[in-house]
Amino acid sequence: MTEAGIRRLLVSLVRQAGATQRFSIGVRRVDATGQVPHVAALDRGFRVSERRRREFLAGRAAAAEALARRDMQGYSVSRTERGVPVWPPGVVGSISHSRTWAVSVVFDSDIAICCGVDIEEVTAASAAPSVELHCARESLYKALSPGTGLPFRPEQWRLQRSGSKGCWAVSVPESFPAHRLRLAPRLVTAFAPPLQAALTLAHRAA
Numbered sequence: 001m002t003e004a005g006i007r008r009l010l011v012s013l014v015r016q017a018g019a020t021q022r023f024s025i026g027v028r029r030v031d032a033t034g035q036v037p038h039v040a041a042l043d044r045g046f047r048v049s050e051r052r053r054r055e056f057l058a059g060r061a062a063a064a065e066a067l068a069r070r071d072m073q074g075y076s077v078s079r080t081e082r083g084v085p086v087w088p089p090g091v092v093g094s095i096s097h098s099r100t101w102a103v104s105v106v107f108d109s110d111i112a113i114c115c116g117v118d119i120e121e122v123t124a125a126s127a128a129p130s131v132e133l134h135c136a137r138e139s140l141y142k143a144l145s146p147g148t149g150l151p152f153r154p155e156q157w158r159l160q161r162s163g164s165k166g167c168w169a170v171s172v173p174e175s176f177p178a179h180r181l182r183l184a185p186r187l188v189t190a191f192a193p194p195l196q197a198a199l200t201l202a203h204r205a206a
């Protein structure tokens with residue numbers, strides 16, 4: 001898949017998830033990092049495998065692009081001890097990487113409470129429903145994981161296909177402050193070999 005194809009895929013996911021404006025995306029090939037100086041600086045002291053290091057930097061470069069498109073140039077997305085990305089005030093975002101591509105999606109925080117993006121590399125042959133379910137779960141997990149401040153316990157959530165293609169309904173635990181979130185059917189997935197992609201977007205209630 002080309003970079004342009006991935007951008008189109010992400011934009012269509014965002015639109016399907018109900019956002020038409022005030023979002024931006026970033027895409028970076030994993031082997032094309034090092035071109036964003038403030039991102040390259042994050043590399044210091046990062047002791048992991050070479051592949052993981054490249055994926056991390058590509059994810060940060062994708063995030064830097066998405067932020068720059070929102071007039072937030074030069075911001076380095078750091079991480080909490082649990083690995084949750086830390087976004088600048090005023091936006092919420094998410095990062096995902098595969099072996100080849102890193103992507104990031106960023107929304108203004110006055111329209112979105114949180115979001116989660118996930119991409120998985122697939123072949124036409126590996127396009128099993130389980131890959132789609134896995135991708136959907138990871139995107140939901142990123143959006144609602146403990147580091148986001150929301151009371152999420154993975155076992156409390158149920159994902160079910162909803163009517164429209166690629167859409168999933170999320171059943172919200174009774175204990176969850178549902179009035180704060182408008183999720184379902186906002187978890188959407190798209191299969192476009194070699195990528196399976198999923199996006200969870202929690203809209204801020206009006």
Ligand SMILES: CC(C)(COP(=O)(O)OP(=O)(O)OC[C@H]1O[C@@H](n2cnc3c(N)ncnc32)[C@H](O)[C@@H]1OP(=O)(O)O)[C@@H](O)C(=O)NCCC(=O)NCCS
Nearest residue numbers: 056059083084085095096097118119137138141142145154
């Ligand atoms: C954290 C996790 C979601 C990452 O997903 P993945 O498919 O392995 O990897 P991806 O490339 O898509 O995403 C990795 C990025 O997610 C982000 N991330 C990591 N932990 C996160 C969290 N708790 N919340 C939000 N984003 C997170 C980071 O930016 C990370 O990249 P980085 O370490 O380079 O900064 C996954 O490893 C995990 O632990 N999942 C939880 C398992 C689970 O409970 N699943 C069932 C949910 S119902």
